[in-house]
Amino acid sequence: MACVLALGLFATVAFGASPRRADESPSGYYLALGDSLTYGFQLAKANAVLPPSGFHSGFVDVFAARLRARAPKIKVVNYGCPGESTITFTRGGCPWLAAKRPLHNAFQGSQMSAALAFLRSHRGLVSPITLTLGGNDANALSEACHESLACVRARAPGATAAFASRLGSILHQLRRAAPHAEIIVTGGWNEDVDHLAQTNPLWQALNLATKKAAAASSARFADMLPVFNPRGSAAKEKARICALTFVCSQGDGHPTDAGYKAMAAAVLAASSLTHR
Numbered sequence: 001m002a003c004v005l006a007l008g009l010f011a012t013v014a015f016g017a018s019p020r021r022a023d024e025s026p027s028g029y030y031l032a033l034g035d036s037l038t039y040g041f042q043l044a045k046a047n048a049v050l051p052p053s054g055f056h057s058g059f060v061d062v063f064a065a066r067l068r069a070r071a072p073k074i075k076v077v078n079y080g081c082p083g084e085s086t087i088t089f090t091r092g093g094c095p096w097l098a099a100k101r102p103l104h105n106a107f108q109g110s111q112m113s114a115a116l117a118f119l120r121s122h123r124g125l126v127s128p129i130t131l132t133l134g135g136n137d138a139n140a141l142s143e144a145c146h147e148s149l150a151c152v153r154a155r156a157p158g159a160t161a162a163f164a165s166r167l168g169s170i171l172h173q174l175r176r177a178a179p180h181a182e183i184i185v186t187g188g189w190n191e192d193v194d195h196l197a198q199t200n201p202l203w204q205a206l207n208l209a210t211k212k213a214a215a216a217s218s219a220r221f222a223d224m225l226p227v228f229n230p231r232g233s234a235a236k237e238k239a240r241i242c243a244l245t246f247v248c249s250q251g252d253g254h255p256t257d258a259g260y261k262a263m264a265a266a267v268l269a270a271s272s273l274t275h276r
Contacts, residue, residue: 026071027127027181031079032060033089033115033174034132036254037186037263038080039096039104043252046082052104057257059186060130062264067128070273077118078104079111085136086166112170119177127181129174130267131219134188134210135253137163149198156202164209171217183219184270185210186263189228191245191253193238200229222270227262 032038040058048054064076081088081103083095092110097103107114119126141159145151167185174183187207192199203225211221228244229237242248244259255263268274 026067026074028071028074028125029118029122029127030060030064030067030074030076031115031118031126031129032076033111033129034080034186035084035136036080036082036096037132037135038078038130039082040080040260041082041254042256043246043250043254052102055104057260059255059260059263059267062261063130063267066264066268066273079107079114080104080132081111083136084111084133085140086133086163086170087137089133089170090166112173116173116177119174119181123178124180126178128271129178129181129183130186131171131174131183132186133167133170134163134206137166138188138206149195153198153202156205160202160206160209163206164213167210168213168216171213171219175217175219182272183214183217184222184267185214185219186222186267187211187224189224189241191228191241191247193241193247196229196234196237203229220270220272222263222267224263224266227266228259 037058038060039052040055040060042055042057045054058080060076060078060080064074067074081094081096082101088094088110090110090112092113094111115129137159141152141155145155171183171185174181187210188203190196190199190203207223207225211223214221228241230240231237238248243256244262245255246252
């Protein structure tokens with residue numbers, strides 16, 4: 001949760017009307033919720049001012065391709081908004097929209113209200129749902145601490161607890177609106193290649209809180225730490241982060257195409273498609 005932890009700002013095809021259990025085949029819609037990772041953000045594409053269709057190599061795109069192997073007509077609704085945190089997700093005010101940049105699927109108000117409205121108007125027809133939040137919450141802590149590692153470490157327990165409470169509320173509302181949908185929550189990873197030993201425990205705590213919040217709403221958890229931060233030597237861990245993100249080449253922690261594919265593989269492994 002130091003400065004380089006930020007994933008940051010720039011950082012109706014119905015298969016039947018009856019609700020499905022989370023362990024059944026995908027439904028008519030895959031609803032992707034969250035921040036820049038859900039959007040499929042990459043800095044070079046943003047700098048080139050590409051339209052949303054130009055951001056087509058994200059984990060949502062890769063995972064959706066796997067879903068279509070079982071449900072060829074499934075439609076993707078991607079509300080992912082770069083810069084979104086658990087606070088803006090609920091209250092509204094995503095920075096990407098404030099910057100007049102378009103989304104894959106437009107909505108007004110908060111992403112939370114848009115998601116709930118979509119679920120209610122397509123009751124029983126949405127599964128899976130993926131939710132990716134946390135990078136910008138971590139970034140907010142880093143900014144509040146003026147990138148002081150000592151400050152971040154001191155404030156991290158309280159910030160993590162507050163994040164978990166907000167995430168839990170979001171998941172509770174999604175579960176109430178979609179009681180039978182499969183919900184997959186993705187964890188984060190540590191991109192602070194200069195302070196891995198000091199900051200890894202912070203991300204482990206944040207991911208544990210995320211996992212517990214997911215379990216409380218009967219959601220699955222896709223753990224990204226083993227993917228991006230494999231155990232072993234610091235050199236091995238740094239090499240993996242540099243290969244799967246742009247942090248070493250561009251100072252940007254968003255995933256490369258390989259990184260998004262790795263994310264999608266972790267989401268698929270957490271899904272009922274693997275556990276069936």
